[in-house]
Amino acid sequence: MREKTYDCKPTLTDEDVVDFCKQGFLILENVVPDEVNLRTTEFLTEHPSLAPHEILNEEWFVEAVIKNPAATGAVRSLLGANILLPTWMSNHRIECPRQVNCGWHRDGGAVFTPRLDFLQVFYYPQDTPKALGPTEVLPSSHFIRGRRRFIQHYGNIRHGAWTTAPAGSIFITHYSIWHRATAATASGVRNLLKYLYWRTVPPERDWVVDGDVDAMELNFLPGDRPGNPILETWHQCIPVAQMFYWLCGLVGEFEFTGGPSWPISATQGWDTDIGLPPGFELEQKSAPNA
Incomplete structure (x- = not known):
């Protein structure tokens, strides 16, 4: 074909x-x-x-x-x-x-x-x-x-x-x-x-975008409950957030700081953006259907 x-x-x-x-x-x-x-x-x-x-x-x-x-x-x-x-x-x-x-x-x-x-x-x-x-x-x-x-x-x-x-x-x-x-x-x-x-085009956040979405409020934790044993405890949200960032077109901007920084902090509901990579807010504003 x-x-x-x-x-x-x-x-x-x-x-x-x-x-x-x-x-x-x-x-x-x-x-x-x-x-x-x-x-x-x-x-x-x-x-x-x-x-x-x-x-x-x-x-x-x-x-x-x-x-x-x-x-x-x-x-x-x-x-x-x-x-x-x-x-x-x-x-x-x-x-x-x-x-x-x-x-x-x-x-x-x-x-x-x-x-x-x-x-x-x-x-x-x-x-x-x-x-x-x-x-x-x-x-x-x-x-x-x-x-x-x-x-x-x-x-x-x-x-x-x-x-x-x-x-x-x-x-x-x-x-x-x-x-x-x-x-x-x-x-x-x-x-x-x-x-x-x-895929035939570079990644970008052009799906159905909600302009009110905050990266700190997204749940990157796999499974139906915290501590899903399929992936390593505490680390299981990191590759999820990294893949999401790549799909948003923020290639090269993701780097896990370590410790209880983002995205671990977000999955635990902690009010801190330490380790939050740059770019998400900028991408959010420029999304075509935000």
Whole structure:
């Protein structure tokens, strides 16, 4: 497929972007129409390849899935204007039931960086309960260094999140997030399409901006409660804030001072801006839709 770009309005807010930085994934449930889900399933039955690239030549699929408003609005928020559309397609198609045959891993080519230059996206064209073996992701693990041979043997991890979802759901992930296949106990076929979008422009804070947002009020702490054991206590908010700053276009301005300085101070509600990098207030004033 020839490379094409696409633009649309962003849909994520500052808080949404921070949440993606924290969790490393976003699930959009039931955003693809039922008739498209059915048509996709029929197409994949006729083309059972694990790399059904030809589906990208189908206009109905491109319009409803690849250019899906909810999905591309989120992708546009994270990757900026004129996103590069997927040029290949993978299908994690399985015959159920099956035992787990793929341990925890990061996909090939994953790197550790605050940059966000591409996103890996998944689409379920059928209802996918636990019985059909949905992908499991480990929230915040895109900040954890770990090669496949060192992590694939791990079993259940307490904070793992199953991507169970109704038909027509799309989930967007950071490419470096830990994930794994799960066992399927039901009968039948489960399709899971996987594809990537790419950045074509430098980062800037041009998503849905609230001009009243203060960097001291944003919660950069991953997890539902303080002390999320997935990341190191006290340090877990630092890579989140660094990624958010990069996405704001404040490249090179982030540097953690150390001790209980920002962003640790912000997550604890302490009234001090010691260590707050410059630029956020200036960027806030100049944001196009502030």
